[in-house]
Amino acid sequence: MSKLLLILHILAVVVGLGPVMVASSMFPSVLRRAQAGSDPAAARGALGVLGRICRVYAAVSIAVPVFGFGLASMHGGLGKPWLVASIVLTVLAAGVLVFLLPAQQGALDALGGASAEGALAGSAGAATAPAAAPAAPGRLAMLAGVFNLLWVVVAVLMVYRP
Template identity: 55%
Template sequence: MTKVLLSLHVLAAVLAIGPVAVAASMFPAALRRIDGAAAGGGDPAGPGDPAGPGALAGLRQLHRVCRVYAGIGVAVPVFGFATAGSLGVLGSGWLIASILLTAVAAGLLALLILPAQDGALAAASGGAPGTVTGLAASARRLAMLAGVFNLLWATVTVLMIVRPGSTTGV
């Protein structure tokens, strides 16, 4: 049963967290393209948009991927706790550190990244004068947040593989 739980945990991590990490990283660049089009006087949603046709639709799609897969990502800690329980490692330091880092990453996504994406989408959709500066600042902030989010997940992945103090020889 442990092998099944571990397989489900890893699959959930790859299939749920991977898309969020990629989409969150792509969102700021897509926002910058829309910002550049707005600065040049183009209509971000129009076919003659220098950012490319459907740039705003692409931005919405990236946000939707982040939102939907964040919800699916709840399966990762669920299968993780089940796996840790069956392995008897719930009190291990590497696992506690991984749990804390996962909680920080989830909080970052839910409390900062997704709301900032919502705000940037609203500003980009409105196309009101003066939003260009706001879009550029939002893109910079979202790029930084996505980088921290991805770094947290990379650290958790390394902890899951290396498992400091492990006696398995791996």
Template identity: 45%
Template sequence: MSTVLLVLHVLAAVLAVGPVTVAASAFPPSLRRAAATAAEDGGDGLGPARALHRISRVYSWVGISVPALGIATAVSMGVLGDAWVLASLTLTAVAAGVLVTRVLPGQQEALELAGRGDGSGGTGPVPAGTLRALGMSTGAFSLLWTVVVVLMIVRPGSTTGA
């Protein structure tokens, strides 16, 4: 049973957290391109940024399965109390917090600012500070997940870890 849970946990991480991480990272440049495109042709160009926000939002809900399956796997393997598991769970909670309190609201705010425009159908200005803060939050989210992946592979203190 541990093997099945582990496979499901890893698949959920790849198929849920991966898309959120990529979409969230691609969002700020997509919004910058939309503004540049709107300046050239007058369209709003926000379709790709809206799609990336939707991917981030929907896959973040699917991502809830990752820690749930991880906990079930840790319980079945008898390692739930190990330091690397507890550290991973803590970092996962912090990453989820960054996603829910910074990344997703930041994307929504940026889309709202860009969608206002000047009434001519173009893309409105998004302050550079807003995009910079969003990029930093997204980078923190990605870094936290990278550390979790390293902990899952290395498993410090385990008999099979490096």
């Protein structure tokens, strides 16, 4: 059972976190191109896809800590310092993602490329919160970089286990 959980944990990292890390890193450069005006329709389409990848795979990546906690409890390692540090860094990464995803959507909305969900909510006449100022590409790049760096440190802790 332990090997199965380890395989599922590693697959969840690769399948869940990998796309979020890559797509969130690509988003700011595509946003810069969209703001520069070079083929704005294509850039808006690409931003929509990248934002959707981040949202969908962020949900899938919830499996990473679920399988991780299963492994840790199975091996009685929840009190080990490297694992506690990994848990704290994972929570911090989730916190960064809580700021990153809405900032991406705000940037997309500011370009006029609102998602289908946003368009449906707006057309239904539902009261929506006022839109926040769109995030600058530099801020999105910083958030993506911090998110990715946190996960790199977690990966190092998982392998090195100081």
